[in-house]
Amino acid sequence: MQTHFPRATALALAAALSCGAALADPVKIAVVETLSGAQAASGQTYRAAVRYVVDRMNAEGGWNGEPVQLLEYDNQGGPAGAADKIKAAIADGVHIVVQGASSAVGGQISEDLRKHNLRNPGKEVVYINVGAEALELTGERCHFHHFRFSGNAQVRAKVLVQAMKQTNVLGTRVFAINQNYSWGQDMEKAIVDNAGAGGYQVVDKTLHDVNKIQDFAPYVAKIGAAKAETVMTGNWSNDLLLLMKATKAAGLKARFGTIYLDQPGNLANAGDLALGHYIAHTFNAEAGAAAGDQFVRDYTARTGHAPAATEPQTVFGLAMMAEALKQTKPEKGALNVNAFAKALEAAKVTTPVGEMSMRAADHQAQLPMVVSTVTKDAKYKVDETDMGFKPVRVFTAAEASTPAQASCKMQRPS
Incomplete structure (x- = not known):
């Protein structure tokens, strides 16, 4: 039986982290966001939410006994900068890229990863889209390694x-x-x-x-x-x-x-x-009643500010990521990204305002x-x-x- 976030996520993470005694190569998550310049405020909210989830994951044991590694890249607010940072993230061995501020940037990241994954079987990277809401990303430009956890x-x-x-x-x-x-x-x-x-x-x-x-x-x-x-x-x-x-x-x-x-x-x-x-x-704490209050208290205690704007949807999307990681066992001591993506297609979490799931047909979250x-x-x-x-x-x-x-x-x- 599911319980409300954040307790549900904590339980899911705890189960995921204790699933195997053997150590595996660490899961690497990259935030590729606008972290400087005039639009930095938007990118920094996404980063704060990602740090919140990754810190919780690691406090509860990481993935398969190893801490999850978080890498941060400043895309400088545009597709060209994002393209350069995706190359750097791939070279650094990331398994998952998280981004949300700007559909133009999101489109660049999605296409770059699609091409990389076609050319490099066995070294795929998943794009966790927590805010780039252009319809084409789940329309004509949809692909197996892109998942959107916001609306449209x-x-x-x-x-x-x-x-x-x-x-x-x-x-x-x-x-x-x-x-x-x-x-x-x-x-x-x-x-x-x-x-x-x-x-x-x-x-x-x-x-x-x-x-x-x-x-x-x-x-x-x-x-x-x-x-x-x-x-x-x-x-x-x-x-x-x-x-x-x-x-x-x-x-x-x-x-x-x-x-x-x-x-x-x-x-x-x-x-x-x-x-x-x-x-x-995607979230209003007052609409979430006691569960909403609990989430606000926990987030504020860990980050120093109440969750605002795109932060809740990012947290809930990454909670689904954590649930999918729980379902993905290491293969030869490492994360099988395609197996993780298949698990993500079936992931669900209960947020303070209702159940959130992934639609496998187009990888658009139902929230x-x-x-x-x-x-x-x-x-x-x-x-x-x-x-x-x-x-x-x-x-x-x-x-x-x-x-x-x-x-x-x-x-x-x-």
């Missing part, structure tokens, strides 16, 4: 629209603003596709350069001119921070439906203007989603403000799920 635009837009409509805050005039690359384009399409179900008109839409806009005032003026009641956006990092700042400066009254509003700093930048905005995210609103009544305050995210509705993994894309033609090793 279809899932997030679906639950956001449903919850906002059910609480009568969606309105009938929606403006879509997104970053001009795969993820933002996916979000724009999902916003348009959900118009019928949501009962709204997309009055205007815009795509902009990623993390290059310093002044969003012209975009905010455009939103105001369109008389939008709701702004829906998949923007993240500085593009959301600066959008919120411009919104505050202009006094824009439109309600926001977001994906990454819970990134640290957003509520502080927006101030009281953030009240009433919505977010579709519960929470839609929350910014209010002063939230149990957990953020950004040292008097505001937080209060859950409006929790969607089970089945309720949030959207079908696997027909373009994914999964090829498994024989």
Whole structure:
């Protein structure tokens, strides 16, 4: 019987770590993230979550009696840097690569590892994707060694629209603003596709350069001119921070439906203007009741801060990784990466907000989603403000799920 995370993960890890007395070559996990520069805040949250899980694994014995080794590589915020770091990680003998910030970077990593694995049978590397949400990664670019443990635009837009409509805050005039690359384009399409179900008109839409806009005032003026009641956006990092700042400066009254509003700093930048905005995210401690409280206490005690933004989904995804490692016995003193990947296809964990599993058809995690609103009544305050995210509705993994894309033609090793 499964119990709630983090206790469930601790038990799974303990079992995994005691599965064999003989020592094996250590499992090597690489974090390939943006750890410096303007976008470092996003990469550092992923790194903090990975360190949390790996530290727990090693406190409970590692894998097959050996500590798991964590290696960290700074991709410097772009695909070119990621490509160089993947080469370095492979040369260092990593078995698992973890990354989440940016679908552009994620696409580079996924393709580089796909090619490496085809050319080097027996030396495969698995990509644990904890935040790169472009649909193509589980569509036409899916492959056996890529696993996504976060949502995607279809899932997030679906639950956001449903919850906002059910609480009568969606309105009938929606403006879509997104970053001009795969993820933002996916979000724009999902916003348009959900118009019928949501009962709204997309009055205007815009795509902009990623993390290059310093002044969003012209975009905010455009939103105001369109008389939008709701702004829906998949923007993240500085593009959301600066959008919120411009919104505050202009006094824009439109309600926001977001994906990454819970990134640290957003509520502080927006101030009281953030009240009433919505977010579709993978975790809300208040929605998790006692199990959510337990996870927050443990994470805070170990890292020095409460889990925020993408950290919970990273922890839960790596909990599934730990469960799969438990099921994978060493072969000739080492990890068989293909056997590990097959175990990962069947892995499940119970998070504070519901069960999370892996869909073998496209390696898209089936995970519960929470839609929350910014209010002063939230149990957990953020950004040292008097505001937080209060859950409006929790969607089970089945309720949030959207079908696997027909373009994914999964090829498994024989």
